[in-house]
Amino acid sequence: MPKQEQEPASEEVTEVAPGVLRMQLPIWLPGLGHVNMYGLVDERGLAVVDPGLPGPQSWKALKSRLKTAGYRVRDIHTVVVTHSHPDHFGGAGRIAREAGAELVTHHSFSTWTVKGPSPQRAISDSEARRAEVDAAAIAQSVAGPPDEIPTIAEAAPDDPDILHDDTEETEATATPWGRETPWGTKNPGPPLKRRLMIRAMRVLFTPPEPTKRVHHGDRLRLAKRDWFVIHTPGHTVDHLCLFDPETGALLCGDHVLPTITPHVSGVRKADSLRSYLATLDLVARLDGVQLGLPAHGHPFHDVPGRVEAIKEHHQERMELLRSASMAVGPASVQDLSHEVFPKRHWGVMAESETFAHLEHLAHAGQAERWQEGDRLMYRVAPLSSGA
Ligand SMILES: [Zn+2]
Numbered sequence: 001m002p003k004q005e006q007e008p009a010s011e012e013v014t015e016v017a018p019g020v021l022r023m024q025l026p027i028w029l030p031g032l033g034h035v036n037m038y039g040l041v042d043e044r045g046l047a048v049v050d051p052g053l054p055g056p057q058s059w060k061a062l063k064s065r066l067k068t069a070g071y072r073v074r075d076i077h078t079v080v081v082t083h084s085h086p087d088h089f090g091g092a093g094r095i096a097r098e099a100g101a102e103l104v105t106h107h108s109f110s111t112w113t114v115k116g117p118s119p120q121r122a123i124s125d126s127e128a129r130r131a132e133v134d135a136a137a138i139a140q141s142v143a144g145p146p147d148e149i150p151t152i153a154e155a156a157p158d159d160p161d162i163l164h165d166d167t168e169e170t171e172a173t174a175t176p177w178g179r180e181t182p183w184g185t186k187n188p189g190p191p192l193k194r195r196l197m198i199r200a201m202r203v204l205f206t207p208p209e210p211t212k213r214v215h216h217g218d219r220l221r222l223a224k225r226d227w228f229v230i231h232t233p234g235h236t237v238d239h240l241c242l243f244d245p246e247t248g249a250l251l252c253g254d255h256v257l258p259t260i261t262p263h264v265s266g267v268r269k270a271d272s273l274r275s276y277l278a279t280l281d282l283v284a285r286l287d288g289v290q291l292g293l294p295a296h297g298h299p300f301h302d303v304p305g306r307v308e309a310i311k312e313h314h315q316e317r318m319e320l321l322r323s324a325s326m327a328v329g330p331a332s333v334q335d336l337s338h339e340v341f342p343k344r345h346w347g348v349m350a351e352s353e354t355f356a357h358l359e360h361l362a363h364a365g366q367a368e369r370w371q372e373g374d375r376l377m378y379r380v381a382p383l384s385s386g387a
């Protein structure tokens, strides 16, 4: 039985919440069969969230789904991209160009062609906002004064790096092909044939240049109601979810998926797993959250339950790393990734995920890290000596 995230894109268009349409677009990524593009309908036309991969096949499917729903590309007034992965931003630039649509991303959004905001802007904006927001207040503030920015209390205790909004502090983008990763191995990139195909596609590609960069706590008027921007760094630094307190719907991108565990990218100078775990708690505690609308797979109801299961998975992986480290002694990220991942998953993704877990343990004082030549080396402490 394939997992629901692996199911091929259905041509059906379904209304999954009032005024919210699920339209599945085909994708060609390991472990995934479709991406959900959500259409949020109002009197002006519609907004779409995560319009699929770059390229003509996805675009054709996108137009055909819109047609099924009774719309054309030019009816799209807004396109929201939850994060900087190609299966989410692929069609966004073209929609913005052809429909004159607003292109909305998180403030820190960046890709290989789209640069993040300038550090100057990042500093002043994040200082102005100090995005430490209370989950419950997000729901309550619907009735509050329009300029009031809600605060996330518990999820972001006193540590600004949980919601690291300051892009200059972290390396937001993935390691380019052929370049060195933060942990000292080379990212070989995809096989040559695929690489050439991707290069060719880039030539015809309209980059997803944001026209509106939003922050945690901002509101967007979509499907005739206010949705709150929830910054959820972890899967990527620039990931955002949208929460509608009126119906309890959460557009969760790749932050929470129904049956597979989202990949957590290790980034330089930040504990991305900590950010991820904290912002998982944050979405689980949103007041009245009752419907997860993921980017892959079916809508699901128990957001807190799913969050709990994902957290357990990461706890288990950390324990696995601990026992692997105790068995092999000091080791590189690559070596340790080989201990905890089956051989078919070896490579830069597994290493990045291992790096994120090791950095999390190091930040918590449960692992030592040092440089040996060009490699980062780690040793995880036995449980008793941990905090
Ligand atoms: Zn993703």
Ligand SMILES: [Zn+2]
Residues within 6 Å of the ligand: 035, 085, 087, 088, 254, 295, 296
């Ligand atoms: Zn995705």
